Amino acid sequence: MEARNLEKRLWLKGSGLLSTIHEIARLTTKVAKDDPRRLIHSLKFGLTISLVSFFYYLNPLYVTFRTSTMWAVLTVVVVFEFSVGATIGKGLNRGLATLVGGALGLGANHFASLFGKNYEPEPVFITLFVFLQAVVSTYIRFYPKVKARYDYGMLMFILTFCLISISGLRTDEIFDLAKERLSTILIGASTCVIVSIFVSPVWAGEDLHNLVAQNIEKLGSFLEGVMDESLRKSENEKLARASLNSVVVDSKSCEEALANFARWEPGHGRFMYRHPWKQYLKIGNLTRLCACRVEALNGYLITSIINQAPQEVHEALSRMSAQAGKALKELASSVETMTSSSYKINPQIASLKIASSNLKSILKSGLCEEYYKNLLQVIPVAALLIDTVASVEQIADAVNE
Amino acid sequence: MEARNLEKRLWLKGSGLLSTIHEIARLTTKVAKDDPRRLIHSLKFGLTISLVSFFYYLNPLYVTFRTSTMWAVLTVVVVFEFSVGATIGKGLNRGLATLVGGALGLGANHFASLFGKNYEPEPVFITLFVFLQAVVSTYIRFYPKVKARYDYGMLMFILTFCLISISGLRTDEIFDLAKERLSTILIGASTCVIVSIFVSPVWAGEDLHNLVAQNIEKLGSFLEGVMDESLRKSENEKLARASLNSVVVDSKSCEEALANFARWEPGHGRFMYRHPWKQYLKIGNLTRLCACRVEALNGYLITSIINQAPQEVHEALSRMSAQAGKALKELASSVETMTSSSYKINPQIASLKIASSNLKSILKSGLCEEYYKNLLQVIPVAALLIDTVASVEQIADAVNE
Numbered sequence: 001m002e003a004r005n006l007e008k009r010l011w012l013k014g015s016g017l018l019s020t021i022h023e024i025a026r027l028t029t030k031v032a033k034d035d036p037r038r039l040i041h042s043l044k045f046g047l048t049i050s051l052v053s054f055f056y057y058l059n060p061l062y063v064t065f066r067t068s069t070m071w072a073v074l075t076v077v078v079v080f081e082f083s084v085g086a087t088i089g090k091g092l093n094r095g096l097a098t099l100v101g102g103a104l105g106l107g108a109n110h111f112a113s114l115f116g117k118n119y120e121p122e123p124v125f126i127t128l129f130v131f132l133q134a135v136v137s138t139y140i141r142f143y144p145k146v147k148a149r150y151d152y153g154m155l156m157f158i159l160t161f162c163l164i165s166i167s168g169l170r171t172d173e174i175f176d177l178a179k180e181r182l183s184t185i186l187i188g189a190s191t192c193v194i195v196s197i198f199v200s201p202v203w204a205g206e207d208l209h210n211l212v213a214q215n216i217e218k219l220g221s222f223l224e225g226v227m228d229e230s231l232r233k234s235e236n237e238k239l240a241r242a243s244l245n246s247v248v249v250d251s252k253s254c255e256e257a258l259a260n261f262a263r264w265e266p267g268h269g270r271f272m273y274r275h276p277w278k279q280y281l282k283i284g285n286l287t288r289l290c291a292c293r294v295e296a297l298n299g300y301l302i303t304s305i306i307n308q309a310p311q312e313v314h315e316a317l318s319r320m321s322a323q324a325g326k327a328l329k330e331l332a333s334s335v336e337t338m339t340s341s342s343y344k345i346n347p348q349i350a351s352l353k354i355a356s357s358n359l360k361s362i363l364k365s366g367l368c369e370e371y372y373k374n375l376l377q378v379i380p381v382a383a384l385l386i387d388t389v390a391s392v393e394q395i396a397d398a399v400n401e
Numbered sequence: 402m403e404a405r406n407l408e409k410r411l412w413l414k415g416s417g418l419l420s421t422i423h424e425i426a427r428l429t430t431k432v433a434k435d436d437p438r439r440l441i442h443s444l445k446f447g448l449t450i451s452l453v454s455f456f457y458y459l460n461p462l463y464v465t466f467r468t469s470t471m472w473a474v475l476t477v478v479v480v481f482e483f484s485v486g487a488t489i490g491k492g493l494n495r496g497l498a499t500l501v502g503g504a505l506g507l508g509a510n511h512f513a514s515l516f517g518k519n520y521e522p523e524p525v526f527i528t529l530f531v532f533l534q535a536v537v538s539t540y541i542r543f544y545p546k547v548k549a550r551y552d553y554g555m556l557m558f559i560l561t562f563c564l565i566s567i568s569g570l571r572t573d574e575i576f577d578l579a580k581e582r583l584s585t586i587l588i589g590a591s592t593c594v595i596v597s598i599f600v601s602p603v604w605a606g607e608d609l610h611n612l613v614a615q616n617i618e619k620l621g622s623f624l625e626g627v628m629d630e631s632l633r634k635s636e637n638e639k640l641a642r643a644s645l646n647s648v649v650v651d652s653k654s655c656e657e658a659l660a661n662f663a664r665w666e667p668g669h670g671r672f673m674y675r676h677p678w679k680q681y682l683k684i685g686n687l688t689r690l691c692a693c694r695v696e697a698l699n700g701y702l703i704t705s706i707i708n709q710a711p712q713e714v715h716e717a718l719s720r721m722s723a724q725a726g727k728a729l730k731e732l733a734s735s736v737e738t739m740t741s742s743s744y745k746i747n748p749q750i751a752s753l754k755i756a757s758s759n760l761k762s763i764l765k766s767g768l769c770e771e772y773y774k775n776l777l778q779v780i781p782v783a784a785l786l787i788d789t790v791a792s793v794e795q796i797a798d799a800v801n802e
Contacts, residue, residue, distance in 0.1 A: 042540040046536040050531060078560070127455075130450055130451060139440065162478065166454050296788075380781045380785070
């Protein structure tokens with residue numbers, strides 16, 4: 001009996017372990033399946049760090065830079081990011097901050113040495129400078145614009161200033177130290193930037209571009225099918241749509257981060273250096289507003305509601321949602337290909353406007369007055385659809401800009 | 402003439418400079434006004450870094466730790482964060498990652514030395530290990546759970562592993578180096594944690610708690626006034642409300658970050674160690690859903706619309722929105738004080754339900770059939786209000802849990 005219990009317990013433990021392993025394996029494949037570039041990024045990072053660690057093995061280089069070589073490794077680990085924009089942004093931030101922080105640190109050290117004995121800097125002054133600098137820089141990090149783009153640079157500025165001004169107390173070769181550290185950091189950062197640009201680059205700008213276009217596309221295909229009974233019946237379809245909508249609603253912070261990274265990127269492919277990234281944020285915001293309305297529309301059991309409505313209303317609603325969906329898809333492909341297809345879109349928007357005012361007048365007509373009770377639930381749906389159409393028009397305006 | 406032009410230009414430049422200075426001064430006061438704890442945080446950071454830099458000045462300590470003292474300064478700069486939870490999370494991540502990364506780095510170094518001559522580690526093996534470790538760790542950083550809580554730890558693990566295993570090639574005293582570095586990092590991290598807990602602490606958990614309660618409160622006071630003409634007239638009021646709503650809608654990423662930090666915090670004040678932080682996220686999500694509906698409601702020119710409606714409908718709508726607002730405020734204070742005030746809230750929710758079904762039956766009655774055309778715009782408002790009430794009920798359920 002005991003033996004069997006033990007066996008059972010072991011078996012349970014074993015199957016628990018197995019299911020954990022299984023879960024981890026599933027997660028691992030999912031990470032790569034969601035975005036295969038993640039695997040490539042990992043390999044790129046491995047490559048870069050191996051390259052930089054070579055500096056340590058090559059004797060001539062080691063003689064020049066001594067233990068400062070470590071700073072090249074450190075820089076690679078911290079600066080190498082997923083997208084080109086983020087890597088360049090961090091690299092530039094780090095390089096500039098090290099330069100400015102180092103220079104000011106040397107200055108503070110020199111100033112403090114004026115008050116010391118035998119040109120040994122006075123610890124009290126150094127501590128005072130470090131304290132003041134830390135307080136002011138930390139405070140500046142709270143400024144919204146600084147936080148969005150230069151947070152890492154401010155951090156590195158504080159770090160370098162402290163390290164240089166404090167270590168000045170001990171090292172006579174402070175200039176050499178600063179020079180070595182700066183050059184190793186430059187080597188590390190430039191290796192990162194070169195690898196990230198030339199080995200299968202991931203452009204934040206392109207990601208932003210695609211994300212915005214995809215979100216509009218998703219909304220479009222949802223709207224096209226929203227009145228179609230057969231499309232709405234399958235459970236999987238519903239789940240997919242629900243998650244789709246929450247993605248559209250939640251994508252704000254992701255878009256803002258991408259736009260911040262994209263500003264650092266040089267021109268590439270179809271994007272010039274000063275591509276109007278802000279416009280994408282505007283389109284993204286309008287898309288989310290539209291998604292908010294579509295999600296509300298999704299909350300109604302539309303098919304059962306509109307079947308109660310008179311034939312005319314039913315038809316007008318279906319036609320309008322299909323048209324709005326098609327217009328959104330057209331807008332998405334216009335964003336996608338970056339061509340101004342206003343000659344295609346403008347007529348669609350115009351006919352959407354006509355359909356919208358038609359629906360309003362049908363609802364106001366005597367015909368509908370008879371069906372009043374049946375229409376109680378249809379009217380909110382119609383109102384939402386009219387609002388949705390209005391926000392589709394806003395998106396079209398923003399895209400055409 | 403020329404002199405006057407020059408004067409004018411100088412004056413323009415001067416006034417441009419002045420307005421820039423003015424703008425910066427405005428920003429500076431705004432940062433502190435929005436949250437006075439930011440100023441305190443800056444002072445705390447200055448204090449901590451000055452404390453740690455003392456290690457450098459005290460000779461006995463310098464003799465023990467030598468240049469590794471720099472790592473204490475570096476740790477403080479990187480680990481010290483605004484809230485206690487974030488600081489502890491980063492400190493623990495850094496400490497553990499340094500420990501594990503260091504141990505594995507030593508192991509890799511030892512293993513590579515088995516294949517080298519005279520126990521000098523073989524560079525090829527070291528590079529291989531570094532490459533493999535970098536690829537695997539970078540890949541793991543993409544796992545959603547790891548990204549949310551252990552991203553910084555993974556980065557530090559990669560860093561320490563690379564530094565220790567590579568520098569092992571050059572330093573005989575690798576054990577001493579690892580020990581020194583670990584102890585200075587521990588000194589830096591624990592100084593950060595101690596200062597952040599004991600000098601006017603900022604608890605992420607408390608911030609999350611207040612944010613969730615405030616958002617419900619804001620929605621409540623908005624709903625209370627939504628049908629009131631006089632309240633809606635002033636332009637400032639409107640702007641404040643618009644920004645208020647966008648805050649409520651956009652607060653998701655902020656709440657998630659706070660909940661992640663809050664999990665690291667020890668028990669404090671009214672919060673125990675394992676406070677159900679996830680419940681706050683659930684309430685927050687429901688609040689945002691409700692805000693989405695309230696914002697749609699806000700899109701209508703409600704006062705002019707409901708004035709067309711018959712008296713009964715008008716009254717029912719006003720009563721309902723006022724009641725819903727009051728219920729939300731009650732919920733907010735229930736979250737705020739962490740008391741289960743279900744005996745207060747349950748009757749309110751019950752009467753809200755009754756009001757909601759009353760409104761539905763009024764709309765279905767013959768009375769309204771006469772007013773059909775006037776009601777065309779009222780019905781969507783009513784439907785939205787009914788939905789809002791439904792999501793208020795959901796929030797109440799979540800709060801009572």
